[in-house]
Amino acid sequence: MSKYYNAQRNQRVYIPGSNQPFKLSRSKIDAFVKCPRCFYIDVRLGTSQPPGYPFTLNVAVDELLKKEFDLHRAKKIAHPMMQTYGIDAIPYEHKDLDKWRANFTGVQYLHEPTKFLITGAVDDVWVNPQGELIVVDYKATSKASAPSLEGDLGAQYIRQMEVYQWLLKNNGFKVSSRGYFVYLNGKKDAAAFDGKLEFDVSILPADGETAWIEPTLEKIKATLENNKIPTWHEECDYCAYYRARGKHEAEVSSKKPPKANGALF
Ligand code: SF4
Structure with a gap:
Protein backbone atom coordinates (compact mmCIF):
# COMPACT_ATOMS: atom_id res chain seq x y z
CA MET A 1 0.00 0.00 0.00
CA SER A 2 1.31 3.49 -0.83
CA LYS A 3 2.56 5.35 2.21
CA TYR A 4 1.28 8.60 0.68
CA TYR A 5 -2.05 7.68 -0.88
CA ASN A 6 -5.14 6.17 0.68
CA ALA A 7 -8.11 6.41 -1.67
CA GLN A 8 -10.56 6.32 1.24
CA ARG A 9 -8.71 8.75 3.50
CA ASN A 10 -11.37 11.41 3.06
CA GLN A 11 -14.11 9.89 5.20
CA ARG A 12 -15.76 13.25 5.89
CA VAL A 13 -17.97 13.60 2.87
CA TYR A 14 -20.67 16.19 2.27
CA ILE A 15 -24.18 14.89 2.96
CA PRO A 16 -26.79 16.59 0.74
CA GLY A 17 -29.65 18.23 2.61
CA SER A 18 -27.69 18.34 5.87
CA ASN A 19 -27.94 21.59 7.82
CA GLN A 20 -24.84 20.86 9.91
CA PRO A 21 -21.77 23.10 9.43
CA PHE A 22 -19.39 21.55 6.92
CA LYS A 23 -15.69 22.41 7.08
CA LEU A 24 -14.29 23.67 3.79
CA SER A 25 -10.66 24.75 3.58
CA ARG A 26 -9.45 27.47 1.28
CA SER A 27 -7.55 24.79 -0.69
CA LYS A 28 -10.84 22.96 -1.35
CA ILE A 29 -12.36 26.23 -2.60
CA ASP A 30 -9.41 26.49 -4.96
CA ALA A 31 -9.84 22.86 -6.01
CA PHE A 32 -13.44 23.70 -6.98
CA VAL A 33 -12.32 26.76 -8.98
CA LYS A 34 -9.80 24.58 -10.85
CA CYS A 35 -12.10 21.61 -11.50
CA PRO A 36 -15.59 21.05 -10.04
CA ARG A 37 -15.44 17.38 -11.09
CA CYS A 38 -12.33 16.43 -9.08
CA PHE A 39 -13.66 18.55 -6.20
CA TYR A 40 -16.99 16.66 -6.27
CA ILE A 41 -15.34 13.22 -6.40
CA ASP A 42 -13.30 14.23 -3.37
CA VAL A 43 -15.77 16.14 -1.16
CA ARG A 44 -19.05 14.46 -2.09
CA LEU A 45 -17.86 10.95 -2.98
CA GLY A 46 -14.87 10.73 -0.63
CA THR A 47 -12.06 9.89 -3.04
CA SER A 48 -9.42 12.56 -3.21
CA GLN A 49 -6.55 13.07 -5.61
CA PRO A 50 -3.16 11.79 -4.41
CA PRO A 51 -1.58 14.45 -2.21
CA GLY A 52 1.31 16.57 -3.42
CA TYR A 53 4.56 15.16 -2.11
CA PRO A 54 5.90 17.00 0.95
CA PHE A 55 8.05 19.99 0.02
CA THR A 56 10.28 19.86 3.06
CA LEU A 57 12.57 22.65 1.80
CA ASN A 58 9.57 25.01 1.49
CA VAL A 59 8.38 24.05 4.97
CA ALA A 60 11.85 24.82 6.37
CA VAL A 61 11.89 28.22 4.61
CA ASP A 62 8.41 29.03 6.00
CA GLU A 63 9.56 28.20 9.51
CA LEU A 64 12.72 30.32 9.22
CA LEU A 65 10.77 33.31 7.88
CA LYS A 66 8.19 32.98 10.64
CA LYS A 67 10.94 33.04 13.26
CA GLU A 68 12.60 36.00 11.57
CA PHE A 69 9.40 38.09 11.48
CA ASP A 70 8.44 36.99 15.01
CA LEU A 71 11.61 38.59 16.39
CA HIS A 72 10.44 41.93 14.99
CA ARG A 73 6.84 41.27 16.07
CA ALA A 74 8.01 40.93 19.66
CA LYS A 75 9.83 44.28 19.40
CA LYS A 76 6.87 45.91 17.57
CA ILE A 77 9.17 47.15 14.80
CA ALA A 78 9.31 46.71 11.04
CA HIS A 79 11.66 44.14 9.53
CA PRO A 80 14.44 45.86 7.52
CA MET A 81 13.11 44.11 4.42
CA MET A 82 9.76 45.89 4.87
CA GLN A 83 11.61 49.20 5.05
CA THR A 84 13.64 48.37 1.92
CA TYR A 85 10.38 47.84 0.03
CA GLY A 86 8.81 51.02 1.49
CA ILE A 87 6.08 49.09 3.34
CA ASP A 88 4.69 51.18 6.17
CA ALA A 89 3.68 48.38 8.53
CA ILE A 90 4.91 46.14 11.34
CA PRO A 91 4.28 42.43 12.03
CA TYR A 92 0.90 42.13 13.79
CA GLU A 93 0.57 40.69 17.25
CA HIS A 94 -2.66 38.94 18.27
CA LYS A 95 -3.48 36.28 20.85
CA ASP A 96 -4.89 34.03 18.09
CA LEU A 97 -1.99 34.39 15.66
CA ASP A 98 -0.64 30.87 16.33
CA LYS A 99 -4.12 29.45 15.73
CA TRP A 100 -4.49 31.45 12.50
CA ARG A 101 -1.19 29.99 11.31
CA ALA A 102 -1.94 26.35 12.20
CA ASN A 103 -3.12 24.10 9.38
CA PHE A 104 -5.87 22.34 11.31
CA THR A 105 -7.44 25.47 12.74
CA GLY A 106 -6.47 28.56 10.70
CA VAL A 107 -8.73 31.60 10.53
CA GLN A 108 -12.34 30.34 10.54
CA TYR A 109 -15.72 31.75 9.59
CA LEU A 110 -19.12 30.07 9.38
CA HIS A 111 -20.85 31.26 6.20
CA GLU A 112 -24.49 30.97 7.30
CA PRO A 113 -26.21 30.85 3.86
CA THR A 114 -24.27 27.70 2.89
CA LYS A 115 -23.34 26.44 6.38
CA PHE A 116 -19.75 26.06 5.20
CA LEU A 117 -17.18 26.57 7.93
CA ILE A 118 -14.43 28.21 5.87
CA THR A 119 -10.85 27.80 7.11
CA GLY A 120 -7.45 29.01 5.94
CA ALA A 121 -4.02 29.08 7.62
CA VAL A 122 -2.12 32.32 6.99
CA ASP A 123 1.67 32.52 6.96
CA ASP A 124 1.80 36.00 8.48
CA VAL A 125 -0.20 39.12 9.21
CA TRP A 126 1.18 42.66 9.32
CA VAL A 127 -0.62 45.84 10.32
CA ASN A 128 -0.37 49.34 8.83
CA PRO A 129 -0.67 52.66 10.73
CA GLN A 130 -4.40 52.83 9.80
CA GLY A 131 -4.95 49.63 11.80
CA GLU A 132 -5.64 47.56 8.67
CA LEU A 133 -4.40 43.98 8.66
CA ILE A 134 -2.19 42.92 5.77
CA VAL A 135 -2.17 39.28 4.62
CA VAL A 136 1.32 37.96 3.91
CA ASP A 137 2.30 34.71 2.28
CA TYR A 138 5.78 33.17 2.16
CA LYS A 139 6.89 31.44 -1.02
CA ALA A 140 10.08 29.58 -1.90
CA THR A 141 11.25 28.73 -5.39
CA SER A 142 14.42 28.35 -7.43
CA LYS A 143 14.41 29.75 -10.91
CA ALA A 144 16.61 31.85 -13.16
CA SER A 145 14.03 34.62 -13.72
CA ALA A 146 12.80 36.95 -10.98
CA PRO A 147 9.68 35.58 -9.20
CA SER A 148 6.40 37.06 -10.39
CA LEU A 149 2.67 36.63 -9.86
CA GLU A 150 1.97 36.06 -13.57
CA GLY A 151 0.19 33.04 -14.99
CA ASP A 152 -2.05 30.35 -13.47
CA LEU A 153 0.15 29.85 -10.43
CA GLY A 154 0.19 33.59 -9.64
CA ALA A 155 -3.61 33.71 -10.02
CA GLN A 156 -3.88 30.77 -7.62
CA TYR A 157 -1.65 32.52 -5.05
CA ILE A 158 -3.74 35.69 -5.28
CA ARG A 159 -7.00 33.71 -4.81
CA GLN A 160 -5.41 32.16 -1.72
CA MET A 161 -4.58 35.63 -0.34
CA GLU A 162 -8.13 36.85 -1.11
CA VAL A 163 -9.71 34.02 0.89
CA TYR A 164 -7.52 34.96 3.90
CA GLN A 165 -8.53 38.62 3.51
CA TRP A 166 -12.21 37.61 3.36
CA LEU A 167 -11.85 35.39 6.45
CA LEU A 168 -10.20 38.15 8.49
CA LYS A 169 -12.81 40.71 7.38
CA ASN A 170 -15.58 38.34 8.44
CA ASN A 171 -13.88 38.00 11.83
CA GLY A 172 -14.43 41.72 12.33
CA PHE A 173 -10.99 43.08 11.37
CA LYS A 174 -10.23 46.00 9.08
CA VAL A 175 -8.24 44.47 6.23
CA SER A 176 -6.12 46.13 3.57
CA SER A 177 -6.77 44.99 0.00
CA ARG A 178 -2.97 45.14 -0.48
CA GLY A 179 -1.24 41.90 0.46
CA TYR A 180 2.38 40.76 0.07
CA PHE A 181 4.28 37.67 -1.01
CA VAL A 182 7.70 37.29 0.59
CA TYR A 183 9.53 35.33 -2.08
CA LEU A 184 12.76 33.42 -1.55
CA ASN A 185 14.49 32.39 -4.76
CA GLY A 186 17.23 29.75 -4.35
CA LYS A 187 20.35 30.89 -6.23
CA LYS A 188 21.53 28.36 -8.78
CA ASP A 189 24.35 30.60 -10.06
CA ALA A 190 26.39 30.76 -6.83
CA ALA A 191 30.11 30.15 -7.52
CA ALA A 192 30.24 27.23 -5.07
CA PHE A 193 27.66 25.27 -3.12
CA ASP A 194 29.80 24.95 0.07
CA GLY A 195 26.97 23.07 1.77
CA LYS A 196 24.80 26.23 1.76
CA LEU A 197 21.86 27.21 -0.41
CA GLU A 198 21.65 30.97 -0.83
CA PHE A 199 18.43 32.85 -1.55
CA ASP A 200 17.47 36.17 -3.07
CA VAL A 201 14.59 37.68 -1.14
CA SER A 202 11.94 39.89 -2.71
CA ILE A 203 8.53 41.15 -1.62
CA LEU A 204 5.80 41.19 -4.27
CA PRO A 205 2.66 43.26 -3.65
CA ALA A 206 -0.79 42.21 -4.89
CA ASP A 207 -4.21 43.83 -4.58
CA GLY A 208 -6.98 41.45 -3.71
CA GLU A 209 -10.71 41.64 -4.25
CA THR A 210 -13.05 39.28 -2.49
CA ALA A 211 -16.36 39.77 -4.35
CA TRP A 212 -16.01 36.39 -6.12
CA ILE A 213 -15.94 34.36 -2.90
CA GLU A 214 -19.61 34.36 -1.82
CA PRO A 215 -20.98 33.53 -5.31
CA THR A 216 -18.39 30.74 -5.52
CA LEU A 217 -19.55 29.32 -2.17
CA GLU A 218 -23.14 29.35 -3.52
CA LYS A 219 -21.97 27.46 -6.61
CA ILE A 220 -20.09 24.94 -4.48
CA LYS A 221 -23.23 24.38 -2.42
CA ALA A 222 -25.38 23.85 -5.53
CA THR A 223 -22.78 21.45 -6.97
CA LEU A 224 -22.61 19.38 -3.79
CA GLU A 225 -26.40 19.23 -3.48
CA ASN A 226 -26.67 17.87 -7.02
CA ASN A 227 -26.45 14.12 -7.62
CA LYS A 228 -24.82 14.63 -11.00
CA ILE A 229 -21.01 14.57 -11.24
CA PRO A 230 -19.79 17.73 -13.01
CA THR A 231 -18.05 17.27 -16.32
CA TRP A 232 -14.25 17.24 -16.84
S1 SF4 B 1 -10.39 17.24 -15.62
FE1 SF4 B 1 -10.49 15.24 -14.62
S2 SF4 B 1 -8.51 14.72 -13.67
FE2 SF4 B 1 -8.55 16.88 -14.35
S3 SF4 B 1 -8.94 17.92 -12.53
FE3 SF4 B 1 -10.91 17.59 -13.56
S4 SF4 B 1 -11.76 15.61 -12.94
FE4 SF4 B 1 -9.65 15.84 -12.20
Whole structure:
Protein backbone atom coordinates (compact mmCIF):
# COMPACT_ATOMS: atom_id res chain seq x y z
CA MET A 1 0.00 0.00 0.00
CA SER A 2 1.31 3.49 -0.83
CA LYS A 3 2.56 5.35 2.21
CA TYR A 4 1.28 8.60 0.68
CA TYR A 5 -2.05 7.68 -0.88
CA ASN A 6 -5.14 6.17 0.68
CA ALA A 7 -8.11 6.41 -1.67
CA GLN A 8 -10.56 6.32 1.24
CA ARG A 9 -8.71 8.75 3.50
CA ASN A 10 -11.37 11.41 3.06
CA GLN A 11 -14.11 9.89 5.20
CA ARG A 12 -15.76 13.25 5.89
CA VAL A 13 -17.97 13.60 2.87
CA TYR A 14 -20.67 16.19 2.27
CA ILE A 15 -24.18 14.89 2.96
CA PRO A 16 -26.79 16.59 0.74
CA GLY A 17 -29.65 18.23 2.61
CA SER A 18 -27.69 18.34 5.87
CA ASN A 19 -27.94 21.59 7.82
CA GLN A 20 -24.84 20.86 9.91
CA PRO A 21 -21.77 23.10 9.43
CA PHE A 22 -19.39 21.55 6.92
CA LYS A 23 -15.69 22.41 7.08
CA LEU A 24 -14.29 23.67 3.79
CA SER A 25 -10.66 24.75 3.58
CA ARG A 26 -9.45 27.47 1.28
CA SER A 27 -7.55 24.79 -0.69
CA LYS A 28 -10.84 22.96 -1.35
CA ILE A 29 -12.36 26.23 -2.60
CA ASP A 30 -9.41 26.49 -4.96
CA ALA A 31 -9.84 22.86 -6.01
CA PHE A 32 -13.44 23.70 -6.98
CA VAL A 33 -12.32 26.76 -8.98
CA LYS A 34 -9.80 24.58 -10.85
CA CYS A 35 -12.10 21.61 -11.50
CA PRO A 36 -15.59 21.05 -10.04
CA ARG A 37 -15.44 17.38 -11.09
CA CYS A 38 -12.33 16.43 -9.08
CA PHE A 39 -13.66 18.55 -6.20
CA TYR A 40 -16.99 16.66 -6.27
CA ILE A 41 -15.34 13.22 -6.40
CA ASP A 42 -13.30 14.23 -3.37
CA VAL A 43 -15.77 16.14 -1.16
CA ARG A 44 -19.05 14.46 -2.09
CA LEU A 45 -17.86 10.95 -2.98
CA GLY A 46 -14.87 10.73 -0.63
CA THR A 47 -12.06 9.89 -3.04
CA SER A 48 -9.42 12.56 -3.21
CA GLN A 49 -6.55 13.07 -5.61
CA PRO A 50 -3.16 11.79 -4.41
CA PRO A 51 -1.58 14.45 -2.21
CA GLY A 52 1.31 16.57 -3.42
CA TYR A 53 4.56 15.16 -2.11
CA PRO A 54 5.90 17.00 0.95
CA PHE A 55 8.05 19.99 0.02
CA THR A 56 10.28 19.86 3.06
CA LEU A 57 12.57 22.65 1.80
CA ASN A 58 9.57 25.01 1.49
CA VAL A 59 8.38 24.05 4.97
CA ALA A 60 11.85 24.82 6.37
CA VAL A 61 11.89 28.22 4.61
CA ASP A 62 8.41 29.03 6.00
CA GLU A 63 9.56 28.20 9.51
CA LEU A 64 12.72 30.32 9.22
CA LEU A 65 10.77 33.31 7.88
CA LYS A 66 8.19 32.98 10.64
CA LYS A 67 10.94 33.04 13.26
CA GLU A 68 12.60 36.00 11.57
CA PHE A 69 9.40 38.09 11.48
CA ASP A 70 8.44 36.99 15.01
CA LEU A 71 11.61 38.59 16.39
CA HIS A 72 10.44 41.93 14.99
CA ARG A 73 6.84 41.27 16.07
CA ALA A 74 8.01 40.93 19.66
CA LYS A 75 9.83 44.28 19.40
CA LYS A 76 6.87 45.91 17.57
CA ILE A 77 9.17 47.15 14.80
CA ALA A 78 9.31 46.71 11.04
CA HIS A 79 11.66 44.14 9.53
CA PRO A 80 14.44 45.86 7.52
CA MET A 81 13.11 44.11 4.42
CA MET A 82 9.76 45.89 4.87
CA GLN A 83 11.61 49.20 5.05
CA THR A 84 13.64 48.37 1.92
CA TYR A 85 10.38 47.84 0.03
CA GLY A 86 8.81 51.02 1.49
CA ILE A 87 6.08 49.09 3.34
CA ASP A 88 4.69 51.18 6.17
CA ALA A 89 3.68 48.38 8.53
CA ILE A 90 4.91 46.14 11.34
CA PRO A 91 4.28 42.43 12.03
CA TYR A 92 0.90 42.13 13.79
CA GLU A 93 0.57 40.69 17.25
CA HIS A 94 -2.66 38.94 18.27
CA LYS A 95 -3.48 36.28 20.85
CA ASP A 96 -4.89 34.03 18.09
CA LEU A 97 -1.99 34.39 15.66
CA ASP A 98 -0.64 30.87 16.33
CA LYS A 99 -4.12 29.45 15.73
CA TRP A 100 -4.49 31.45 12.50
CA ARG A 101 -1.19 29.99 11.31
CA ALA A 102 -1.94 26.35 12.20
CA ASN A 103 -3.12 24.10 9.38
CA PHE A 104 -5.87 22.34 11.31
CA THR A 105 -7.44 25.47 12.74
CA GLY A 106 -6.47 28.56 10.70
CA VAL A 107 -8.73 31.60 10.53
CA GLN A 108 -12.34 30.34 10.54
CA TYR A 109 -15.72 31.75 9.59
CA LEU A 110 -19.12 30.07 9.38
CA HIS A 111 -20.85 31.26 6.20
CA GLU A 112 -24.49 30.97 7.30
CA PRO A 113 -26.21 30.85 3.86
CA THR A 114 -24.27 27.70 2.89
CA LYS A 115 -23.34 26.44 6.38
CA PHE A 116 -19.75 26.06 5.20
CA LEU A 117 -17.18 26.57 7.93
CA ILE A 118 -14.43 28.21 5.87
CA THR A 119 -10.85 27.80 7.11
CA GLY A 120 -7.45 29.01 5.94
CA ALA A 121 -4.02 29.08 7.62
CA VAL A 122 -2.12 32.32 6.99
CA ASP A 123 1.67 32.52 6.96
CA ASP A 124 1.80 36.00 8.48
CA VAL A 125 -0.20 39.12 9.21
CA TRP A 126 1.18 42.66 9.32
CA VAL A 127 -0.62 45.84 10.32
CA ASN A 128 -0.37 49.34 8.83
CA PRO A 129 -0.67 52.66 10.73
CA GLN A 130 -4.40 52.83 9.80
CA GLY A 131 -4.95 49.63 11.80
CA GLU A 132 -5.64 47.56 8.67
CA LEU A 133 -4.40 43.98 8.66
CA ILE A 134 -2.19 42.92 5.77
CA VAL A 135 -2.17 39.28 4.62
CA VAL A 136 1.32 37.96 3.91
CA ASP A 137 2.30 34.71 2.28
CA TYR A 138 5.78 33.17 2.16
CA LYS A 139 6.89 31.44 -1.02
CA ALA A 140 10.08 29.58 -1.90
CA THR A 141 11.25 28.73 -5.39
CA SER A 142 14.42 28.35 -7.43
CA LYS A 143 14.41 29.75 -10.91
CA ALA A 144 16.61 31.85 -13.16
CA SER A 145 14.03 34.62 -13.72
CA ALA A 146 12.80 36.95 -10.98
CA PRO A 147 9.68 35.58 -9.20
CA SER A 148 6.40 37.06 -10.39
CA LEU A 149 2.67 36.63 -9.86
CA GLU A 150 1.97 36.06 -13.57
CA GLY A 151 0.19 33.04 -14.99
CA ASP A 152 -2.05 30.35 -13.47
CA LEU A 153 0.15 29.85 -10.43
CA GLY A 154 0.19 33.59 -9.64
CA ALA A 155 -3.61 33.71 -10.02
CA GLN A 156 -3.88 30.77 -7.62
CA TYR A 157 -1.65 32.52 -5.05
CA ILE A 158 -3.74 35.69 -5.28
CA ARG A 159 -7.00 33.71 -4.81
CA GLN A 160 -5.41 32.16 -1.72
CA MET A 161 -4.58 35.63 -0.34
CA GLU A 162 -8.13 36.85 -1.11
CA VAL A 163 -9.71 34.02 0.89
CA TYR A 164 -7.52 34.96 3.90
CA GLN A 165 -8.53 38.62 3.51
CA TRP A 166 -12.21 37.61 3.36
CA LEU A 167 -11.85 35.39 6.45
CA LEU A 168 -10.20 38.15 8.49
CA LYS A 169 -12.81 40.71 7.38
CA ASN A 170 -15.58 38.34 8.44
CA ASN A 171 -13.88 38.00 11.83
CA GLY A 172 -14.43 41.72 12.33
CA PHE A 173 -10.99 43.08 11.37
CA LYS A 174 -10.23 46.00 9.08
CA VAL A 175 -8.24 44.47 6.23
CA SER A 176 -6.12 46.13 3.57
CA SER A 177 -6.77 44.99 0.00
CA ARG A 178 -2.97 45.14 -0.48
CA GLY A 179 -1.24 41.90 0.46
CA TYR A 180 2.38 40.76 0.07
CA PHE A 181 4.28 37.67 -1.01
CA VAL A 182 7.70 37.29 0.59
CA TYR A 183 9.53 35.33 -2.08
CA LEU A 184 12.76 33.42 -1.55
CA ASN A 185 14.49 32.39 -4.76
CA GLY A 186 17.23 29.75 -4.35
CA LYS A 187 20.35 30.89 -6.23
CA LYS A 188 21.53 28.36 -8.78
CA ASP A 189 24.35 30.60 -10.06
CA ALA A 190 26.39 30.76 -6.83
CA ALA A 191 30.11 30.15 -7.52
CA ALA A 192 30.24 27.23 -5.07
CA PHE A 193 27.66 25.27 -3.12
CA ASP A 194 29.80 24.95 0.07
CA GLY A 195 26.97 23.07 1.77
CA LYS A 196 24.80 26.23 1.76
CA LEU A 197 21.86 27.21 -0.41
CA GLU A 198 21.65 30.97 -0.83
CA PHE A 199 18.43 32.85 -1.55
CA ASP A 200 17.47 36.17 -3.07
CA VAL A 201 14.59 37.68 -1.14
CA SER A 202 11.94 39.89 -2.71
CA ILE A 203 8.53 41.15 -1.62
CA LEU A 204 5.80 41.19 -4.27
CA PRO A 205 2.66 43.26 -3.65
CA ALA A 206 -0.79 42.21 -4.89
CA ASP A 207 -4.21 43.83 -4.58
CA GLY A 208 -6.98 41.45 -3.71
CA GLU A 209 -10.71 41.64 -4.25
CA THR A 210 -13.05 39.28 -2.49
CA ALA A 211 -16.36 39.77 -4.35
CA TRP A 212 -16.01 36.39 -6.12
CA ILE A 213 -15.94 34.36 -2.90
CA GLU A 214 -19.61 34.36 -1.82
CA PRO A 215 -20.98 33.53 -5.31
CA THR A 216 -18.39 30.74 -5.52
CA LEU A 217 -19.55 29.32 -2.17
CA GLU A 218 -23.14 29.35 -3.52
CA LYS A 219 -21.97 27.46 -6.61
CA ILE A 220 -20.09 24.94 -4.48
CA LYS A 221 -23.23 24.38 -2.42
CA ALA A 222 -25.38 23.85 -5.53
CA THR A 223 -22.78 21.45 -6.97
CA LEU A 224 -22.61 19.38 -3.79
CA GLU A 225 -26.40 19.23 -3.48
CA ASN A 226 -26.67 17.87 -7.02
CA ASN A 227 -26.45 14.12 -7.62
CA LYS A 228 -24.82 14.63 -11.00
CA ILE A 229 -21.01 14.57 -11.24
CA PRO A 230 -19.79 17.73 -13.01
CA THR A 231 -18.05 17.27 -16.32
CA TRP A 232 -14.25 17.24 -16.84
CA HIS A 233 -12.38 19.89 -18.75
CA GLU A 234 -10.67 19.12 -22.01
CA GLU A 235 -7.27 20.63 -21.29
CA CYS A 236 -6.60 18.43 -18.23
CA ASP A 237 -3.95 15.79 -19.06
CA TYR A 238 -5.00 13.54 -16.17
CA CYS A 239 -8.57 13.18 -17.40
CA ALA A 240 -7.37 12.57 -20.96
CA TYR A 241 -5.19 9.80 -19.48
CA TYR A 242 -8.03 8.30 -17.39
CA ARG A 243 -10.36 8.23 -20.38
CA ALA A 244 -7.76 6.67 -22.70
CA ARG A 245 -6.84 4.12 -20.05
CA GLY A 246 -10.49 3.29 -19.25
CA LYS A 247 -11.17 2.78 -22.96
CA HIS A 248 -8.24 0.36 -23.34
CA GLU A 249 -9.18 -1.56 -20.20
CA ALA A 250 -12.81 -1.88 -21.34
CA GLU A 251 -11.67 -3.09 -24.78
CA VAL A 252 -9.29 -5.69 -23.33
CA SER A 253 -11.68 -7.02 -20.71
CA SER A 254 -14.51 -7.34 -23.25
CA LYS A 255 -12.35 -9.62 -25.46
CA LYS A 256 -10.59 -12.42 -23.63
CA PRO A 257 -9.09 -13.05 -20.21
CA PRO A 258 -5.49 -11.98 -19.64
CA LYS A 259 -2.76 -14.44 -20.58
CA ALA A 260 -1.63 -16.97 -17.99
CA ASN A 261 1.52 -14.92 -17.33
CA GLY A 262 -0.69 -11.96 -16.35
CA ALA A 263 0.19 -9.86 -19.42
CA LEU A 264 -2.75 -7.83 -20.74
CA PHE A 265 -1.47 -7.34 -24.30
S1 SF4 B 1 -10.39 17.24 -15.62
FE1 SF4 B 1 -10.49 15.24 -14.62
S2 SF4 B 1 -8.51 14.72 -13.67
FE2 SF4 B 1 -8.55 16.88 -14.35
S3 SF4 B 1 -8.94 17.92 -12.53
FE3 SF4 B 1 -10.91 17.59 -13.56
S4 SF4 B 1 -11.76 15.61 -12.94
FE4 SF4 B 1 -9.65 15.84 -12.20
